[in-house]
Amino acid sequence: MNYIITGVIILLIGYxxxxxxxxxxxxxxxxxxxxxxxxxNIGTTNALRSLGAKAGALTFLGDLVKAFIPTLFVKFVFCxxxxxxxxxxxxxTLLAGFGVVMGHNFPFYLHFKGGKGxxxxxxxxxxxxxxxxxxxxxxxxxxxxxxxxxxxxxGSLIVVWYIPIFTILYYRDSPxxxxxxxxxxxxxxxxxxxxxxxxxxLIHGTExxxxxKKEKKSEEN
Numbered sequence: 001m002n003y004i005i006t007g008v009i010i011l012l013i014g015y016x017x018x019x020x021x022x023x024x025x026x027x028x029x030x031x032x033x034x035x036x037x038x039x040x041n042i043g044t045t046n047a048l049r050s051l052g053a054k055a056g057a058l059t060f061l062g063d064l065v066k067a068f069i070p071t072l073f074v075k076f077v078f079c080x081x082x083x084x085x086x087x088x089x090x091x092x093t094l095l096a097g098f099g100v101v102m103g104h105n106f107p108f109y110l111h112f113k114g115g116k117g118x119x120x121x122x123x124x125x126x127x128x129x130x131x132x133x134x135x136x137x138x139x140x141x142x143x144x145x146x147x148x149x150x151x152x153x154x155g156s157l158i159v160v161w162y163i164p165i166f167t168i169l170y171y172r173d174s175p176x177x178x179x180x181x182x183x184x185x186x187x188x189x190x191x192x193x194x195x196x197x198x199x200x201x202l203i204h205g206t207e208x209x210x211x212x213k214k215e216k217k218s219e220e221n
Contacts, residue, residue: 003088006092007091007092007144008091009140010070010078010095010096010099011095011096011098011099011102012099013070013096013099014062014070014071014096014097014098014099014100014102014103015100015102015103015175016097016103017066017067017069017070017099017100017103017126018066018067018097018099018100018101018102018103018104018105018107018120019103019104019107019108019109020062020066021042021104021107021110021114021115022042022059022061022062022063022066023042023043023044023047023055023059023062023063023115024042024107024110025043025062026047026051026055026058026059026062027047027050027051027055029076030050030051030055032050034047034050034051035110035113037050038050040055040113041115042110042114042115043059043063043116043118044056044059044060044063044119045152047059048188048197056174060119060130063104063115063119063120063123064119064120064122064123066100066104066120067097067100067101067119067120067123067124067127068123068127069130070097070099070100071093071097071100071123071124071127072127073096074089074092074093074095074096075089075092075093075127075128078092079092079093087171087174087175087176087177087180088176090128090167090171090180091141091179091183092127092178092182093124094124094126094128094163094180094183094184094187095183097120097121097123097124097127097128097187098124098183098186098187100120100123100124101120101121101124101187101190102190104117104120105117105190105194112167114168116155116156116191116194116195117172117187117191117194118159118160119192121159121160121163121187121191122159124163124187125138125159125162125163125166128163128166129166129170131166134162134166135204138159138162141155141158141159142156142158142159143155145158146210149209150208150209150210151202151207151210152165153195153198153199153202153207154202154207156191156195157191157192157195157198157199160187160188160191160192161188162183163184163187163188164187166183166184167180167184168181171195182210189213
């Protein structure tokens with residue numbers, strides 16, 4: 001099958017998985033349309049603040065699972081069965097993951113208003129490299145940034161650079177490196193676009209800090 005057609009199909013499959021808006025369904029189960037409370041975001045943080053720890057945990061786990069399923073399948077089942085090399089496998093895994101992020105951020109049945117894609121991007125980071133030290137360092141940086149600043153958004157905006165950084169470190173000699181790098185940077189670009197209000201508040205010092213009772217529209221994921 002042509003690589004371009006295969007890539008498009010993988011992207012669309014990822015999008016379908018991403019459209020399962022966990023936070024929305026968890027909210028409905030609890031008698032609440034999560035889009036009508038807090039930030040109106042369907043991600044983990046708004047679910048946590050609006051519905052409590054259990055709902056937040058379910059939303060987070062659901063968002064991870066919907067990203068794990070297509071990316072793991074592409075990486076460990078589809079690509080090996082097709083005999084693809086490591087760089088093509090990495091590219092297709094990223095495409096599956098980016099499709100999930102697009103579906104999470106822009107679910108068609110919710111008028112394309114979804115989350116911010118940080119939890120699903122984190123799942124893609126884990127699956128795409130599976131390098132324990134690399135993942136541990138990234139997690140440590142995220143925790144440190146949030147612990148010191150109490151800005152979840154700032155930690156998230158730093159973490160999304162991990163995909164292009166990993167691409168540069170491990171695939172810079174690949175003949176398809178430019179294409180892989182473009183796909184990698186799309187994760188970062190989309191995260192920054194979705195976090196534009198948060199970035200403005202960070203600049204002005206008005207971003208909501210973790211643990212603050214006053215709600216501001218700065219929820220993540």
